Amino acid sequence: MSELLDVFIGESRENLESASQELLEIQSSGPAPERVDKIFRDLHTIKGSSDLFDIKPLTRLAHAAEDLLDSVRANEVSFSNDIGDLLLEALDQISIWFDELEVGSQDLEQWQPISVNLGAQLRHFIDPDASCGSSNENEAVSSKESSSVNQNLTDTQRELLADFSENADLKLLCQTYGPYCYLIQYTPDEGCFFRGEDPVNVALTLPGLKAFNIAMPELDHDADIYNCMTRIKAIGCADEDVIKQHMAYYEGQYTVTFFSSQALSASCASKIRENIAQIPDETLTDAIADNNLEQVNSSAGLLLASQDFSDADCDDAKRVTLQFLSTASELDFLSRAEPSSHAETAESASQSISNEAFVGTDDKASVNVLSNADEDAPLKSNVKLADISARPEKILAPHEKAILTQQLTLLNSDNYKTELMFPSIAGLVGNMLGETFSDEDTLAVAICNALDDETINEQADEIHKQQSTEEASAETTQQTNTSPSTADFSEINTVPGRGDSPQPIKAERQAVKMLKVDQTKIDYLMDIVGELTVAKNSLPYLAKQAEEEGGSRKLSKQIKAHFSIVNRLTESLQSAVLQIRMVPVSHVFQRYPRLIRDLARKLDKKIELCMQGEDTEFDKNLIESLSEPLIHLLRNSIDHGIESPEERIEKGKPETGRIDLIATPLDDSVIIEIRDDGKGIDPNKIKLLAFQKGVITESQLESIDDNEALQLIFAAGFSTSEQVSDLSGRGVGMDAVKTMVSQAGGTIEMYSEVGVGTTFKLLLPQTMSVNRVMMFEVSDQMFGVGMDAVVETVKVPTSDIQRIRNEHILVIREKLIPVCNLREALGFEQDVDREEQSILVVSTPQGEFGLIIDKFHEGIDVIQKPLEGVLAGYAHFSGTALLGDGRVLLIINVQEVLAKCR
Amino acid sequence: MPIAFKKKVAVMTGHCEIEEAESLFTWLNEEASRQVNLKALTSAHTAVYQVLLAKKPKVSVWPESENLFWLIKIMNNKSNVWCE
Amino acid sequence: MKTVMIVDDASTVRMFHKMLVSTPDRIIEEAENGVEALEKAIGTQVDLFLVDVNMPKMDGYRLCKEIRRNEALRAVPIIMVSTESANRDAERAYQCGANYYMTKPVDADMLKLVVSAVIGGGSNE
Secondary structure (H helix, E strand, O other): HHHHHHHHHHHHHHHHHHHHHHHHHHHOOOHHHHHHHHHHHHHHHHHHHOOOOOOOOHHHEEEHHHHHHHHOOOOOOOOOOOHHHHHHHHHHHHHHHHHHHHOOOOOOHHHHHHHHHHHHHHHHHOOOOOOOOOOHHHHHHHHHHHOOOOOOOOOHHHHHHHHHHOHHHHHHHHHHOOOOOEEEEEEEOOHHHHHOOOOHHHHHOOEEEEEEEEEEOOOOOOOOOOOOOOEEEEEEEEOOHHHHHHHHHOOOEEEEEEEHHHHHHHHHHHHHHHHHHOOOOOOHHHHHHHOOHHHHHHHHHHHHHHOOOOOOHHHHHHHHHHHHHHHOOHHHHHHHHHOOOHHHHHHHHHHHHHHHHHHOOHHHHHHOOOOOOHOOOHHHHHHHHHOOOOOOOOOOHHHHHHHHHHOOOOOOOOOOHHHHHHHHHHHHHHHHHOOOOOOHHHHHHHHHHHHHOOOHHHHHHHHHHHHHHOOOHHHHHHHHOOOOOHHHHHHHHHHHHHHHHHHHHHHHHHHOOOOEEEEEHHHHHHHHHHHHHOOOOOOOHHHHHHHHHHOOHHHHHHHHHHHHHHHHHHHHHHHHHHHHOOOEHHHHHOHHHHHHHHHHHHHHOOOHHHHHHHHOOHHHHHHHHHHHHHHHHHHHHHHOOOOOHHHHHOOOOOOOEEEEEEEEOOOOOOEEEEOOOOOOOOOHHHHHHHHHHHOOOOHHHHHOHHHHHHHHHOOOOOOOOOOOOOOOOOOOOOOHHHHHHHHHHOEEEEEOOOOOOOEEEEEEEEEEEEEEEEEEOOOOOOEEEEEHHHHEEEEEOOOOEEOOOOOEEEEEOEEEEEEEEEHOOOOOOOOOOOOEEEEEEEOOEEEEEEEEEEEEEEEEEEOOOOOOOOHHHOOOOEEEHHHHHHHOEEEOHHHHHHHHHH | EEEOOOOEEEEEEEEEEOOHHHHHHHHHHOOOEEEEEEEEEEOOOOOHHHHHHHHEEEEEEEEEEEEEHHHHHOOOOOEEEOOO | EEEEEEEOOHHHHHHHHHHHHOOOOOEEEEEEEEHHHHHHHHHOOOEEEEEEOOOOOHHHHHHHHHHHHOOOOOOOOOEEEOOOOOOHHHHHHHHHHOOEEEEOOOHHHHHHHHHHHOOOOHHHH
């Protein structure tokens, strides 16, 4: 739904913008109708769309502004600068609300009074006399004109009225003015007093209040009288807007239903007729028959004055009836609703539709539905027909009934024109019922049949056969059969609500557009996240400090609590940002085929590159930093691995060499393999070379196994190539590849079999994840070392460090641990002799080592970044991280440092 | 003082705020025969009405204020009040 | 495949209605006003119009009339969805040739049901 909100805010801002501009234009150059119209339309759009969201105050304000502009448009109100200013104010207010909506900080409770206030000011221009709410009579009268007899009360409304009090409908009718009545059930929350609410007085000031009752349970002696137990029901005459505005603060505590006064009078008609029949007064009955209003008024008034109404119930009804008749201004409805025996079927059918279809959803809608079938002569015969040849189609859901009823109404309406309306009605009904129609009569009959539930069950089987011939009906029949009539409702309630909604929403999601963002922005975001990560790490220290120095345990606890929140948020933020940066490896891989083709051609070799797993996702920065080493490895394979075609044929291999480039996700890592089917590497040759170049010692030359020997090609200053190929220029050796890979947090291994081929296997983290590093100090500078590598920290007397041959050795728990002085390795001055040394014991593939440092510090989470600029050449650092205070932390590459040390 | 508690009668005057509800309730609970004088009462908070309607004490003098016509009716067990 | 054309000048409302009525077996067309709707509808197969009342250029009422006057489109059912709740508006919509009238903001489930009832498919399955 938030996408919808985004669209809404975006669109509405445009509307606001355009409306403001037009308003300013109008203020400077007068109200041109098309400008007013444009502003009206803008506000109308905002109002209409805002209705989709639960932001009532905004909707109401936009509505008020729209109404004012409508009046201006219709020349009922002349535009003034005051109006312009107020409208601009309203637009600004709406704009402010959009700002809040956008960041999610909206507070509807706060909006409400602003909305009411501005709305009232706007409406004041429309009708200066209307004291807020008490009457909208002018408007009411105007809207009366076209309202027709197609209205009635729903059953629920009738029940509510009857429940309110006996003859409540009649009594209300006596007093109605304006087109709309309401019935409100106001059940304040128990705790409402504590919010400063005063329900009874709220109810007493309801606009157009006609009657109310207050229900109050007996209170025990120990009852809490500050719990509100009052239940209020009230009826009166006022427009929906006015009531909703009045009750706006009490949303959720009340239910209200609205009905038109016409509907009320229509539903009272029979009751009035009944009562009239019981009043034995010829003057009155004659006057009514003659529709002589004056006479009715006066004779009813006379009767009212002279009658003795000491009798209880039934006379109450009579009295009210007379009261009504004595003041009635219109009696047409009495004769209009006279039930005709022919139309009864149609009437009852449509009535039940209006009730069933919309109870609880929308009362207004139900008012529209009822047909005026009884007035239409041709239909009566149809309905009659329907009774005889009843051939019902299927069980209808309430909404289907409502639709069908409307079509029937359309068919019978005064301005029905066959040529214009028949095709769509016939098509629609045909589609619903699975039939085709050629003329109005059969169509009307079919609708009436379909609407008539009663006979369905008996004849369901028959229809079955008929319908199965038509494609369109197939589905509907199925639905009919699977759901018995009682299950119908539950199906309607549940199916569309839950089961169906995910689907369209999903479809919507797929349409979401990609956003192209400058990578530097994301990198910047990443930097900030990194800093945030570090900054949040200071909170536990603050907490500790608060407890130790400030002596406030409570404060310390609060800080810790906040830390856990900030920590969680930072982590989510981090992973979100990391997700943004994920790209498929194809991003880098796609450059290679061409590279390989060019290289192969240059060397007169035939090589085929096979790539797999190109859609494996990878952090963009990581993959870019890997591009270089991968190229180097590929070159290596082409240059030294794959043999020339002649050589290959000689060895019985296919002429074309093959290089596989495979990316495979593995948990949080990705394995990248570069495999060639070339000549392979001879471990003995490597051993020898390594010895010659001083990479390994003589003793190692003998003890090292083949696999270890192969890994020697990654050692610094090693190159197997006997003659320097022009391709492996740039001075990048395998050691550089290894450095780059380990800087990216990965590892690299090589496997090779002479004559079969060589495989490089890179294991890389999928994201630039957060590393926990241990901080320590050497020569007043902070350094870090990956927490994974740290085994323990010990402090030993300097004398414990022994010198054996060329190495410093420390014995910890009977284990010999070579130690390395970091001051020396990092090129700092030697420290004055200390009595005690801090040793950081780290584990490496070569075993445990001790690093002599100056001082231990805490461990922190950092996002490690590769070395840049001048530092890039220093292999003994694996990367840098930014500290909370802006300092850069250098992270030690333990293996490199140890190599230097020895 | 919107409510003056005398020996047998509580005299309610002007507008009675929500704070009065509790003392009125306690006072009425103490003895069933206690009465209220509403002569000068003009309006009250729902909580105060709630006490009056729930306890329905005997009323020594009914309110003069026209605004409270409904209170008279409801306290006389008429469930519905029509504004006429 | 059934085609529903949603005609409303507010893109938010169009999106909302689209979310409600789109199913895999329906094509949703959108138009911002009556003129655009007619232009798009003529020459395409449209099975249902979902029409707003108040729109610039050509409002919903006129669009209904135009659709009914157009021989190719005449048989296409029209559901009008409007913010105007007054009866006169429904009345007018029906006079202009709408087959059904619903008040905005429409009850989401009701709109789905009505659309499915009229053209089939959707939540009926």
